[in-house]
Amino acid sequence: MDEAVSATAGARVPRTERGRRTLRLILDAAAAEFGERGFHEAGISRITQRAGVALGTFYTYFDSKEAVFTALVRDMSMQVRDHVAPRLSGTADAIAAEGAGLEAFIGFARAHKEIYRIIDEAEFVDQASFRTHYQSTVDRIVTRLRRGAARGEVREDIGEVHGWAIVGMNVFLGLRYGVWNEDGAPEEIAGTVNAMLRDGLKP
Amino acid sequence: MDEAVSATAGARVPRTERGRRTLRLILDAAAAEFGERGFHEAGISRITQRAGVALGTFYTYFDSKEAVFTALVRDMSMQVRDHVAPRLSGTADAIAAEGAGLEAFIGFARAHKEIYRIIDEAEFVDQASFRTHYQSTVDRIVTRLRRGAARGEVREDIGEVHGWAIVGMNVFLGLRYGVWNEDGAPEEIAGTVNAMLRDGLKP
Known part of the structure; x- marks a missing residue:
């Protein structure tokens, strides 16, 4: 599109x-x-x-109110993507890129705490936008990891299940450490999860 | 309590x-x-x-309607726990237990698709119950994994960040493969994620 x-x-x-x-x-x-x-x-x-x-x-x-809400969910989804994307390039490998992405996302959630209220409410107000937001996030992660797999950086059989698992991790870490309570440095939180991902998805 | x-x-x-x-x-x-x-x-x-x-x-x-909603969120939270708990025992180790737990949870989500509608809406209707549900789920996972760590089955530095990451994974896999679309066998989905967790949290 x-x-x-x-x-x-x-x-x-x-x-x-x-x-x-x-x-x-x-x-x-x-x-x-x-x-x-x-x-x-x-x-x-x-x-x-x-x-x-x-x-x-x-x-x-x-x-209508529905129309501006739909536009807003799309807009926030793209704001997240645009905030995270520049942090992905220049990293050592596919796993490091995901770690940088999570760190950037936690920072984004701290600065835009309203994002959860809005995207999560889309589950009830505009289910199609809610699904599109998460499906497109999963698609981007799976695409990046598969490119990493082609370079021998992660296991070859990366699939949708890995993508949904990683999105779920990121969403809940952003909610807990970005919105609810800002305890912990984003780089440390992302580092802990990224170490798990690095060993967990090794070739 | x-x-x-x-x-x-x-x-x-x-x-x-x-x-x-x-x-x-x-x-x-x-x-x-x-x-x-x-x-x-x-x-x-x-x-x-x-x-x-x-x-x-x-x-x-x-x-009131608020009171029955609060009771329902607590009730569903305990139904999940009671559905998953028996599947955790008799497994080979702490990681296998988490895999069995995720498999059981996806099955529960397929049979009780309304659970997401209700618990996720608690984020807006009854924030305290929403937080309690997820915090107690995280606490149980961290406790189980730390017991596994004491037995030498997983890395020693298991913490809250791991707990939130795992809960996030499980919630999103349950939403995607339990509620939205029942494609994929729960044991295969759980197996894919569990392999990642096993390597990712190895001692």
């Missing part, structure tokens, strides 16, 4: 730079509103107040 | 066998109702209809 389109799924795509900035304001305000009040209590007029835009401006981009 | 009390947290504890059966009917009906409709759409009168008990009977045990 075209990235520019998928970034604004559920939203009409702005054609101008000014439009893109306005959409960004609305999505950030929606993250704050849904993160703080949850989907059911959140309101479109509260989102526009937070964003400092007129109610009519909201409807230029979105038809 | 006393198990008989914790089993009915949020509920008044029935003193007779008949009372315990009635409470069981209400909790099972609540699982069906919350699992199908979610917390916000669920209704006490619909729960009593499903259970085949009078509305007044409900209030003998619970004060």
Whole structure:
């Protein structure tokens, strides 16, 4: 799917730079509103107040509260990906890359604690977006590890089950050490898990 | 905490066998109702209809929809534990026990698909019960693995981070292969992850 389109799924795509900035304001305000009040209590007029835009401006981009929520889940999913991706390159091997990715993710969760509230609530509000977020995360990890397998860095039979196991680990470590309580340095937490992964997936 | 009390947290504890059966009917009906409709759409009168008990009977045990939800999360948490526990004994070592536990959990998730709907919604409806469920699951795993470490079966420095990583793996594998799609035999899925854990946590 075209990235520019998928970034604004559920939203009409702005054609101008000014439009893109306005959409960004609305999505950030929606993250704050849904993160703080949850989907059911959140309101479109509260989102526009937070964003400092007129109610009519909201409807230029979105038809409903459901539409902005769907766009927000997609947006947060891509924010995570974009935050983690640069940390993956330049690492020693496929396992080190996953370790750097987890460390970056825990840091992201600490800075964006609302992400769990929003993506987890998608399980109830927008099941399709919830599944897409996790399936695409799994797909990226499996692809990276299979490339590592081709280079002889990890076992050859990397499959979906490994991908789901690793995503589950990362999600729960981000919840526990990113959102609930920031005890422990992200690099140490990621290091502990990465040592397990390195021995566990060795060729 | 006393198990008989914790089993009915949020509920008044029935003193007779008949009372315990009635409470069981209400909790099972609540699982069906919350699992199908979610917390916000669920209704006490619909729960009593499903259970085949009078509305007044409900209030003998619970004060509110919140109270029965809290009791249900605790009840499901203990159902998982009680379903998994017998499978852990008689296994070759600590790692094999965790593998048997994951296999049993995937089976439980297939038979009780509503468990995710209910426990995950607790993140929004009853955060304390949500945290208690996962923290106690982590505690049990860490305790078991440390006993294994004392027997020389796994590395000595097992800690909370390992516990959260394993719980996360299990939860996501249960969601993907238990609730969303039952492709793959639970023993094969658990076997794949257990091989990773065995090498990853070796002494």
